[in-house]
Amino acid sequence: MGLSFGSVLRRGVCAGVLAGLAAAVTIWLVVEPVIRRALVVEDLRSVHGGSSAPAHGGGEPLVSRTAQVVGGAATSVLVGLAVGVVFAVVFARVRGRLPGGNDVGRSLVLAAVGFASVSLLPALKIPANPPAVGxxxxxxxxxxxxxxxxxxxxxxxxxxxxxxxxxxxxxxxxxxxxxxxxxxxxxxxxxxxxxxxxxxDAVPADVPAALLWDFRVASLAQLATLWLTLGLVFGLLVERLDRRGRVPERVGVVAAGSA
Structure with missing residues (x-):
């Protein structure tokens, strides 16, 4: 049984949403505690009249921290959905050329390439900075x-x-x-x-090196979680169909609007 383009795309959407949710959980558990440490640095800077204009201290924030976290989680899911769609399209075109003994392996290879090219390389050159930096x-x-x-x-x-x-x-x-x-x-x-x-941007002297390092590692962990979840879930979904019939080496559009 062949896979229609719609079948691949739906699995990309599903895997992307789950990947976005996994990334949102990582933000909540790993990234958010580091951000709160950075906000303390900003508040202290404001109290002591630091030269850098604080983004957090000095009055009530326009948006509460809870609302920011919820908004970040929603954005993470939307980003995961978009990445999942692109991932499915690319997988459909290059499936036959990807190394791996099955679709789970092929999907994980493609996810690793995606992480390295659009997440790791930019992070190495333009690393993420916490709120107290920039x-x-x-x-x-x-x-x-x-x-x-x-x-x-x-x-x-x-x-x-x-x-x-x-x-x-x-x-x-x-x-x-x-x-x-x-x-x-x-x-x-x-x-x-x-x-x-x-x-x-230079790193201000009042920002501890440990804080900067922890934030950058946490940010990479969030991105790695998204790509790993996407590759694993998408591969498992496609592999499940593979058990129900032989999947062609190149997935394409079987019929317009087919499921």
């Missing part, structure tokens, strides 16, 4: 730099497989191609890390 006037520049690194990460994820296919057409052996793929990835990542300007 100048509001540089938000636009930071966002632009982050988007540039993200797009370059996607480009690397597209260029390296294309290189591998070109080498395969020339009869290059699998071990040699794998070695060249690794060299290409490392070289391109180094180029991105060196060529793209770093974040324009």
């Amino acid at each position: 100048d509001p006037q540089t938000v636009g520049r930071r966002t632009l730099l982050y988007a540039v690194v993200l797009l370059l990460g996607v480009a690397i994820a597209l260029v390296v497989p294309a290189l591998d296919r070109a080498l395969a057409r020339r009869g290059t052996s699998r071990p040699t191609r794998s070695a060249l793929d690794v060299v290409a990835v490392v070289a391109l990542v180094v180029v991105v890390l060196v060529a793209v300007p770093s974040s324009p």
